[in-house]
Amino acid sequence: MGKHRDGFKSRTGFVLACIGSAVGMGNIWRFPYMVSEWGGMTFLLPYVLFVILIASTGVIEEMALGRAAKSGPIKAFGKCTEIRTGNKRTGEVIGVIPVIGSLALAIGYSVVVGWIFKYTFFALSGGLFHLGQDVAAIEGLFGGTAAAFGNNVWQVIAMLVTAVIMAYGISGGIEKANKIMMPMLFILFVGLGIYIFTLPGSEHGYRYIFTLDPKGLFDPRLWIYAFGQAFFSLSIAGNGTVIYGSYLSEEEDVVSSARNVAFFDTLAALLAALVIIPGMAVGGAELSSGGPGLMFIYLLNVFNGMPGGWCVEIVFYVCVLLAGLSSLVNLYEAPVEMMQERFGFRRKIAVAVIAMLGGIISLMIQGIVSGWMDAVSIYICPLGAMLAAIMFFWVAGKDFALTAVNKGTKKPIGSWFMPLGKYVLVPAALLALVAGALLGGIG
Secondary structure (H helix, E strand, O other), X not given: OOOOOOOOOOHHHHHHHHXXXXXXXXXXXXXXXXXXXXXXXXXXXXXXXXXXXXXXXXXXXXXXXXXXXXXXXXXXXXXXXXHHHOOOHXXXXXHHHHHHHHHHHHHHHHHHHHHHHHHHHHHHHOOOHHHOOOHHHHHHHHHHHOOOOOOHHHHHHHHHHHHHHHHOHHHHHHHHHHHHHHHHHHHHHHHHHHHXXXXXXXXXXXXXXXXXXXXHHHOHHHHHHHHHHHHHHOOOOOOHHHHHHOOOOOOOOHHHHHHHHHHHHHHHHHHHHXXXXXXXXXXXXXXXXXXXXXXXXXXXXXXXXXXXXXXXXXXXXXXXXXXXXXXXXXXXXXXXXXXXXXXXXXXXXXXXHHHHHHHHHHHHOHHHHHHHHHHHHHXXXXXXXXXXXXXXXXXXOHHHHHHHHHOOOOOOOOOOHHHHHHHHHHHHHHHHHHHHHHHOOOX
């Protein structure tokens, strides 16, 4: 493939695509639960601190690494070992790990996005609202959906929509789709938040979100949980951000782009919390669970009991669909690019092969998807992030790293960047393994 390589046509398109990759289920079904469980601002303070740390090291590093290599993790890791030892083969072999991690997570995510497609359709048709607050019926719907081979049709639809977006390429498919999906996501979430603000009882949710318990800040588990949430929310795994970075022009400022991604990812998580926690307060419910149960059982029960519930759940599930679909596209991009780069497949053929593989396996794991997602998010993703950081900061070295980061910047990055990346980010990735194990997976 020596030849013209597709890429993002604008900085806005690149940033929106990266935001789309970062904004996912962790922002919607894990973050609000964490905020509620650990006490509003008590959780938000360490969370924001860790977002700043990871964005200023890991996000910048992965974007710059991909851009410098003009390729995904395999060629990027190979470039790093070639700089150090003259042998790129070692790095290329290691680079397979984050690509496998991306594909494995995409396969599990395909199952979840299939659920979301079904619930979005049922919300639009009124099927969800007609369940009322019959908890047994609501639980039965989700139980049947999440069972082995329980959602085949909608999962195939989710896979087809994802494949169509990807088949049109980076600028023609992924960039255009995210330019529509991400603004729509934020507009709908803001509108939903404003509506819930007008409902009686919502003030109790806001009061809780902005309450600070200083004693809670001395609990070491809080800091581990906040770090784990920030780490996974920003999609640092040595694959998705690296591959999107590889399509970025050398004239663009990765430091500024990383800042924007971190800001809007955090904003999306906060908007989700400002919708979900006050919404639960309106319904007089206790936010006592995260994960799929929060989104497909507890919130549905609350929405069906509030004024305008039908419209609320339509907007909510459309938002969730946009977040899930944008993340799924990013997760499949690394293996698709590998098929193009390593085997010379044309774009549409590569997409078809990966979509077929991912679609078949995802259909088969529907009944065990929770364990599948936990295993990948706890172990493979942090490992990929750690390997990318080692390759960039330690193996390739200071000259390569600073040159890669400072291309396109008007103001070169400060002297703090290398030691913070070398001595904080790599141990932090190890900590993410511990945090993920304690959290039971971010999903």
